[in-house]
Amino acid sequence: MAGMFAWGHMGGFWSNQPVRVALVVGGGAALVCAVVGLSTVMRRQAFAGHALADVSGAGGSASFLLGINPLFGFLGMAAAAAGVMEWAQVREARERDLLTGVVLGAGLGLAALLLYLDMTVRNVSGAAITVLFGSMFTIPPSIVPVALTVAAAALGASALVFRPLLVSTLSVDLARAQGASVRTIALIHALALALAVSLAAMTVGAILSTALLIGPAAAALQVARRPATALALAVLIGLAAAWGGIALAYQSYYWTAGHGWPVSFFIVMLIVCAYLVASAAARRRAGSSATAPRSGCQEH
Amino acid sequence: MNAGEAVVALDRVAVTLGERPVLREVSFRLEAEQFCALIGTNGSGKTTLLRAILGFIRVRAGRIDLPAGAIGYVPQKITLDPGLPLRARDVIALGLDGARFGARLPSKARAARVQEMLRAVGAEEFAEQRVGTLSGGQQQRVLLAHALVRRPKLLLLDEPLANLDVGSTAEIVALLRRLSHEFGAAVLLSAHDMNPLLPVVDRIVYLANGCAVSGKADEVVRTEVLSCLYGYHVDVLRVHGRVVVIAAGAGDESRDALERDPVHTITVP
Numbered sequence: 001m002a003g004m005f006a007w008g009h010m011g012g013f014w015s016n017q018p019v020r021v022a023l024v025v026g027g028g029a030a031l032v033c034a035v036v037g038l039s040t041v042m043r044r045q046a047f048a049g050h051a052l053a054d055v056s057g058a059g060g061s062a063s064f065l066l067g068i069n070p071l072f073g074f075l076g077m078a079a080a081a082a083g084v085m086e087w088a089q090v091r092e093a094r095e096r097d098l099l100t101g102v103v104l105g106a107g108l109g110l111a112a113l114l115l116y117l118d119m120t121v122r123n124v125s126g127a128a129i130t131v132l133f134g135s136m137f138t139i140p141p142s143i144v145p146v147a148l149t150v151a152a153a154a155l156g157a158s159a160l161v162f163r164p165l166l167v168s169t170l171s172v173d174l175a176r177a178q179g180a181s182v183r184t185i186a187l188i189h190a191l192a193l194a195l196a197v198s199l200a201a202m203t204v205g206a207i208l209s210t211a212l213l214i215g216p217a218a219a220a221l222q223v224a225r226r227p228a229t230a231l232a233l234a235v236l237i238g239l240a241a242a243w244g245g246i247a248l249a250y251q252s253y254y255w256t257a258g259h260g261w262p263v264s265f266f267i268v269m270l271i272v273c274a275y276l277v278a279s280a281a282a283r284r285r286a287g288s289s290a291t292a293p294r295s296g297c298q299e300h
Numbered sequence: 301m302n303a304g305e306a307v308v309a310l311d312r313v314a315v316t317l318g319e320r321p322v323l324r325e326v327s328f329r330l331e332a333e334q335f336c337a338l339i340g341t342n343g344s345g346k347t348t349l350l351r352a353i354l355g356f357i358r359v360r361a362g363r364i365d366l367p368a369g370a371i372g373y374v375p376q377k378i379t380l381d382p383g384l385p386l387r388a389r390d391v392i393a394l395g396l397d398g399a400r401f402g403a404r405l406p407s408k409a410r411a412a413r414v415q416e417m418l419r420a421v422g423a424e425e426f427a428e429q430r431v432g433t434l435s436g437g438q439q440q441r442v443l444l445a446h447a448l449v450r451r452p453k454l455l456l457l458d459e460p461l462a463n464l465d466v467g468s469t470a471e472i473v474a475l476l477r478r479l480s481h482e483f484g485a486a487v488l489l490s491a492h493d494m495n496p497l498l499p500v501v502d503r504i505v506y507l508a509n510g511c512a513v514s515g516k517a518d519e520v521v522r523t524e525v526l527s528c529l530y531g532y533h534v535d536v537l538r539v540h541g542r543v544v545v546i547a548a549g550a551g552d553e554s555r556d557a558l559e560r561d562p563v564h565t566i567t568v569p
Contacts, residue, residue: 042384160401167398170378170391174446177354177373180399221383225430230385 013250022136022203022246022263024144028151029199030212030238035158036196037217038234039189042169046218048085050210051100053197055081055107057206060131061114064124070131071146074198074206081107082194086187111206134205136246136263147199154195161188166227203242204264212238215271219278223285241270306365307332307454307486308353313362315345315352322348324510326362330486330503332453335477336514337497338490340507346490347376349507350456353488367454372447372485376458380439382432388442389427392417395446417445420482421475437468441475448483455480457489461496469496476500494521495542521545 013019040049059077063070081103088099111131118127129135164185168175172182200209216238217230224230245267252261309329315322322345330336340346351357353364354373386394392414397404404410418424421441426434431442440460447455457476461469477500480487491497494504498517505514506521508529513520520526521543526534535546 042381159403163394163398163400163402163404166386167394169384170380170386170394171375173354173356173375174373174378175399176356177371177375178395178399221385224385225387225428226390227385 010247010250013247016250017141018137018139019246019250021139021141021144023243025139025147025199026136026203026242026246026263026267027239028147029196029203030216030242031235032151032154032158032196033200033209033212034216034220034234034238035231036154036189036192037213037215037238038220038230039158039162039165039169040193041214041217041221043165043189045193046210046214047097048100049193049197049213051085051104051107052078052081052193053201053206053209053213054104054111056194056198056201056209057131058107058111058114059198060201060206061111061118061127064118064127064131065114065122069143069146071143071150071198071202074201075150075195077107078194078198078201079191082190086190130205131201132205132207133262134201134203134208134264136203137249137260139202143202147202150195150199154192154199157188157192157195161185161192162227165189204267208264208268211268211271212242215268215275216241219271219275222275222278222282237271237274241267241274244270305331307334307367308488309365310353311363311365313349313352313364314360315348315357316360317348317357321360321510323352323507323512326507326510326512328505328512328514330454330488332486333480333484334502335480335487335500336489336503336505337494337501337517338488338505338507339494340490340492342492344507345510346492346507347458349512350458350488350490353456367452370450370452372450372452372455374440374443374447374455374457374460376490377462378439378443380432380434382430384430384432386431387428388423388431388434388438389414389418391431391442392423392445392449395449413449417449420448420479421445435468436464437471440464440468440472444472444475444479448479448485451483452485455483455485455487457487459490459492461489461491461493473497473500498543 037049040046056074056078059073059075060070061073062077063073066073085100085103115128115131118124126135130138164175164180167178167180168182168185175182175185197209197213200212203209204212216234219237220230220233224233245263248266249260249263253259255261306329311327313326314324326349338346338349348357352359353366354371393410396410396413418427421444423438423441423445426438431439434442444460447457460472464472473496476487476489479485488505489497494517501517503514504517504520505512506526506529508526509531511529513525513529521536523534523536526536526545537544537546
């Protein structure tokens with residue numbers, strides 16, 4: 001890959017407006033997903049995150065049909081699905097995964113219908129690819145202020161509940177005994193999750209947004225021992241994957257004359273690589289600590 | 301808090317879960333620094349009682365008077381994920397203000413408080429380790445420090461000795477006894493086996509049949525007292541330094557109890 005990456009081609013990178021928009025929106029999505037994803041993975045809600053991302057695709061599909069900003073479409077559907085899942089979990093806490101699966105199925109079914117209507121009624125032929133796999137270089141600049149506002153709201157919500165979420169992750173009863181409103185905390189986290197997945201769906205598509213949400217956090221949790229370290233690592237991995245993916249996609253125009261490779265592919269592959277490296281580092285550390293001599297033990 | 305003043309007082313408390321009455325008329329009081337064991341067989345309502353005191357469950361009748369401020373709590377059977385990026389030190393710090401919204405700034409006073417708790421529970425050696433990778437006894441020490449870091453007047457522990465080996469059980473019991481004096485906290489600890497606790501407890505609250513009897517161990521664990529509580533004859537035996545309660549109940553329920561809890565309370569149909 002190093003041979004394929006030509007710095008000479010990067011001259012127009014910074015002056016290219018679609019690239020600049022992609023860097024801002026993609027960077028914002030990566031940052032938010034890393035922060036929200038960390039809480040999501042620690043709370044073992046990766047499936048819920050994946051389901052919300054996929055369901056948000058129905059909103060993205062509807063936005064083409066209605067002619068509205070796609071981010072609002074993704075966000076509206078993700079927020080509605082998060083609300084339904086939280087409400088359902090309160091009533092049937094033991095059936096969380098089952099209910100999440102039902103919401104996921106309903107959302108995907110609706111997305112299939114809306115994508116069909118996009119193609120047949122509105123004649124938007126690329127809607128399916130854009131909604132499901134993203135198209136970062138076609139994001140209009142007018143979305144940037146809205147995307148940054150959504151990102152700021154998600155970060156604010158996450159910062160608000162970060163500590164109570166940690167206690168609640170240890171034990172819901174511990175959090176309640178300390179006076180935390182577990183229900184409020186879960187709702188705020190669900191809102192932050194909806195905001196994060198809608199941003200991710202805008203950038204890498206509804207299907208691949210799980211990678212941006214879960215991947216950097218999962219990689220960071222392999223090696224970090226402190227919440228702050230995990231947070232910093234997840235953000236670093238997420239931003240590196242997003243911006244690195246954009247740079248590689250830009251370069252790819254020169255690999256296959258005039259046909260760039262999808263940005264989402266590079267972002268997801270970089271995240272997978274980061275996860276594999278982190279897993280190897282964690283295994284190596286575990287191996288070295290297991291073989292280290294213990295003080296105070298003597299053989300007889 | 302003055303000596304003799306109740307830290308927690310329950311007056312004829314009744315709790316119903318769904319349609320099932322679990323506690324019917326439970327009354328007892330605890331004073332500062334008292335170390336009290338809440339004893340009963342599995343399913344006798346120990347956890348329900350602790351959850352009612354914490355306000356997690358609404359009481360159907362009666363009254364619970366609690367101290368102002370924090371109540372320390374160590375829940376039953378927490379499974380701490382080894383992958384959580386939380387060191388023992390972090391878990392204790394979360395006991396200080398983990399329920400509060402928003403960010404906090406690091407402070408020397410806060411760090412000193414955490415260090416003091418690490419020392420108090422003997423957890424300095426593993427303070428930097430991920431809490432999920434610690435042994436059961438070490439995790440109990442960390443959770444105990446988490447519960448005590450706000451210096452509560454009342455400390456509730458739900459089966460903290462369950463799943464501990466004999467050595468760890470003795471260590472945790474001795475630690476709890478010492479800390480209740482050092483921190484001036486009343487301790488209410490639930491357990492289904494009273495034997496490890498008998499040498500150190502000030503009082504026992506014995507739950508059976510939805511009711512409770514409380515007092516000093518030698519006042520409560522007696523044939524006539526427990527027979528009255530169970531509503532039928534029971535024998536209290538002392539075998540090799542251990543107390544065994546043999547309750548002559550009736551039917552399948554008693555056989556189930558015998559299978560569940562053969563050491564502490566034996567119910568013979």
